[in-house]
Amino acid sequence: EAQVTQNPRYLITVTGKKLTVTCSQNMNHEYMSWYRQDPGLGLRQIYYSMNVEVTDKGDVPEGYKVSRKEKRNFPLILESPSPNQTSLYFCASSRLAGSESYEQYFGPGTRLTVT
Amino acid sequence: SQQGEEDPQALSIQEGENATMNCSYKTSINNLQWYRQNSGRGLVHLILIRSNEREKHSGRLRVTLDTSKKSSSLLITASRAADTASYFCATGKGGGKLIFGQGTELSVKP
Numbered sequence: 001e002a003q004v005t006q007n008p009r010y011l012i013t014v015t016g017k018k019l020t021v022t023c024s025q026n027m028n029h030e031y032m033s034w035y036r037q038d039p040g041l042g043l044r045q046i047y048y049s050m051n052v053e054v055t056d057k058g059d060v061p062e063g064y065k066v067s068r069k070e071k072r073n074f075p076l077i078l079e080s081p082s083p084n085q086t087s088l089y090f091c092a093s094s095r096l097a098g099s100e101s102y103e104q105y106f107g108p109g110t111r112l113t114v115t
Numbered sequence: 116s117q118q119g120e121e122d123p124q125a126l127s128i129q130e131g132e133n134a135t136m137n138c139s140y141k142t143s144i145n146n147l148q149w150y151r152q153n154s155g156r157g158l159v160h161l162i163l164i165r166s167n168e169r170e171k172h173s174g175r176l177r178v179t180l181d182t183s184k185k186s187s188s189l190l191i192t193a194s195r196a197a198d199t200a201s202y203f204c205a206t207g208k209g210g211g212k213l214i215f216g217q218g219t220e221l222s223v224k225p
Contacts, residue, residue, distance in 0.1 A: 004157075031211065042203065042217035043158075050211050058212065090157060100145055100209045106157035 002027045004107035006091050012113045013081055021076045021110050023091030030096040032074035033058070033104070034066065036087040043090065049074055050096065081114045088112075121204060121216040129224050134191040136219040138204030139184075145209045147180055147187050152201045152218070161189075161202075194223045 004025045013019055025032065033048035035058075045058030049068040063085055065077040074093075078085060088111050092104040122137045138147070146165045150158040164171045164180045164187065171178045177190040191198055201218045208214075 033211070033213065035215070040217065043205075043215040045213060045215075048211045048213075056211060059214070088155065092158075098209075100207060102146075103148065103160035103163055104150075104158075104213070106150075106159070108157045109155065111155075 002105065004091055004093055004105050006089075006107040006110050008110060009108060010111050012115065014115055015082055016080050019078050019081060019112075021078075021089060021091075021112070023074045023076065023107060024072050025074075025091075025093040025105070026072065027093060027095075027105065028071065029093035029105075030071070031094040031104075032068065033092050033094075034064070034074070034076045035090045035092065036060065036085075037090060037109075038087050046076070046089075081112075083114050086112060086114050121202075121219045123219060124217070125220045125222070127222040127224065128194060130194060130196055132194055132223075134194050134198070134221055134223070136189045136202050136221070138187045138189070138216055140187075140204075140206045140214075141185065143208070144182075144206045146207045147178075148205045148207065148213075149176075149178060149187075149189050150203045150205060150215075152203065154200075158203065191221075194221075196223050196225045199223045 007022045034046040035043040037043045044060045047066040049055045091107040094104045148163045149161040152158045162173050175192045180187045203218045205213050205215045
């Protein structure tokens with residue numbers, strides 16, 4: 001079954017404790033992206049990757065890191081989480097045609113609470 | 116920066132009625148996509164329309180795009196209770212960035 005998986009699905013942590021949210025897709029998609037969703041703000045793009053070892057900033061990259069060492073995986077790293085990073089996070093993947101991404105497949109989401 | 120703005124923010128209709136949601140954006144785009152989200156779950160892609168297309172259909176969905184007005188609309192015909200969800204437009208400019216609107220919450224009452 002074609003899918004995007006994220007782990008963990010729920011996470012409560014404390015300020016400053018480094019964490020990683022994993023994302024994996026089994027569709028051989030070149031493009032992967034991370035979003036955060038906050039009430040009243042819709043989805044905002046954090047980082048995206050057009051291919052292995054190619055990453056770029058979205059609209060809200062501050063406080064986050066990503067890496068793309070393998071095509072299927074795109075982990076999101078919070079080196080020193082703060083309460084304003086409490087949010088619902090989504091990973092998504094898509095095929096590419098040139099530099100244009102197409103329909104994105106979303107993971108189930110990771111609800112992160114930073115106290 | 117938020118590219119897409121959706122209107123209305125919330126819409127409540129009866130089963131069988133049509134639902135229309137609008138999306139406006141600010142800069143030129145390569146494509147515009149519509150997604151559905153059920154109650155905090157992952158988004159599901161509905162339809163993509165390219166900047167050189169004016170109208171597209173998929174089942175009960177009809178999407179229009181007016182690049183001169185920088186706006187798009189999503190029409191759901193003969194709505195069902197199962198269509199209750201949040202609907203988002205997203206604009207793509209190429210190069211990997213995709214910008215989502217804030218969404219329209221649709222409630223379809225049986």
